[in-house]
Amino acid sequence: MNPAAEGTVYPDVPFTVDPQRVAAFGDVFGSTGGVPPTFVTAAEFTVFPLVIGDPNLGLDFTRVLHGSQEYTYERPLREGETLVVRARIDSIRHKRNTGFLTVVMELRDEADQLVCTARSQMVEQAP
Amino acid sequence: MNASVGQKLPELKRVVTAADVAAYAEAGGDRNPLHLDDAFARSVGFDGVIAHGMFTMGHMATAVMAWAGADAVVERISAQFRAPVSMGEEIRAGGTVRAVDGDSVTVDAWVAVDRGGTTEWPIKKGVVVVSTSRVSEPRPIP
Numbered sequence: 001m002n003p004a005a006e007g008t009v010y011p012d013v014p015f016t017v018d019p020q021r022v023a024a025f026g027d028v029f030g031s032t033g034g035v036p037p038t039f040v041t042a043a044e045f046t047v048f049p050l051v052i053g054d055p056n057l058g059l060d061f062t063r064v065l066h067g068s069q070e071y072t073y074e075r076p077l078r079e080g081e082t083l084v085v086r087a088r089i090d091s092i093r094h095k096r097n098t099g100f101l102t103v104v105m106e107l108r109d110e111a112d113q114l115v116c117t118a119r120s121q122m123v124e125q126a127p
Numbered sequence: 128m129n130a131s132v133g134q135k136l137p138e139l140k141r142v143v144t145a146a147d148v149a150a151y152a153e154a155g156g157d158r159n160p161l162h163l164d165d166a167f168a169r170s171v172g173f174d175g176v177i178a179h180g181m182f183t184m185g186h187m188a189t190a191v192m193a194w195a196g197a198d199a200v201v202e203r204i205s206a207q208f209r210a211p212v213s214m215g216e217e218i219r220a221g222g223t224v225r226a227v228d229g230d231s232v233t234v235d236a237w238v239a240v241d242r243g244g245t246t247e248w249p250i251k252k253g254v255v256v257v258s259t260s261r262v263s264e265p266r267p268i269p
Binding site: 021024025027028029030032033034036037038041042045046061062063064065066067068069070071072073075076 | 147150151153154155156157159161171179180181182184185186188189192193197200201202203204205206207208255
């Protein structure tokens with residue numbers, strides 16, 4: 001990974017909270033009412049192709065493990081709504097040959113209000 | 128949610144299967160072959176496919192939300208992924224109430240797996256902050 005890619009902001013990507021996909025989450029984990037707290041991962045994976053495919057970043061996704069994840073909610077997601085997801089590279093660190101990439105995504109609603117902030121740390125293992 | 132500091136949440140167990148992990152990959156959109164293709168997983172040093180970290184975190188969230196009740200919403204949820212989970216293993220999710228601040232309850236949550244007499248922690252220091260304005264009873268998982 002290129003440390004100089006830190007701070008990169010990617011173009012906004014729309015993400016609709018598809019009720020069928022929410023139901024599929026419920027089928028896997030058991031429904032506890034509303035949109036599951038970790039459903040935002042689906043929004044993140046809508047945007048990750050921009051990050052994975054960024055030649056300036058140079059991330060090798062085949063060597064990536066998920067290090068940690070945090071979601072901070074201003075309000076719950078609503079089924080059927082369309083949010084805008086904006087990703088930025090918060091930090092890139094290396095320890096020996098292992099890379100640590102933190103991507104922060106903000107999900108905003110149609111009124112441009114922040115709904116959720118997703119912070120994901122990925123670990124790029126040594127080749 | 129009648130929460131008090133030190134209260135332990137009911138544990139929620141499940142056996143992780145390849146079918147469940149494949150269903151999760153579709154729902155969540157993470158189709159990394161590490162979670163779907165045994166040959167690929169072996170090529171990068173695992174014994175076979177492993178569950179997504181987000182699979183264990185989703186299970187942790189379900190355990191907390193089942194306890195918190197339908198009126199509760201999540202303010203914050205976090206986890207660090209410490210150990211891979213293989214197919215056929217039973218994972219247990221649980222937690223302890225760390226703080227109660229008005230309607231906001233902070234739970235220290237975890238996911239454990241027992242391996243030959245040793246307990247390992249795919250998630251050891253998860254945190255879930257839930258908020259509710261009224262009391263509700265825990266519901267069974269469908």
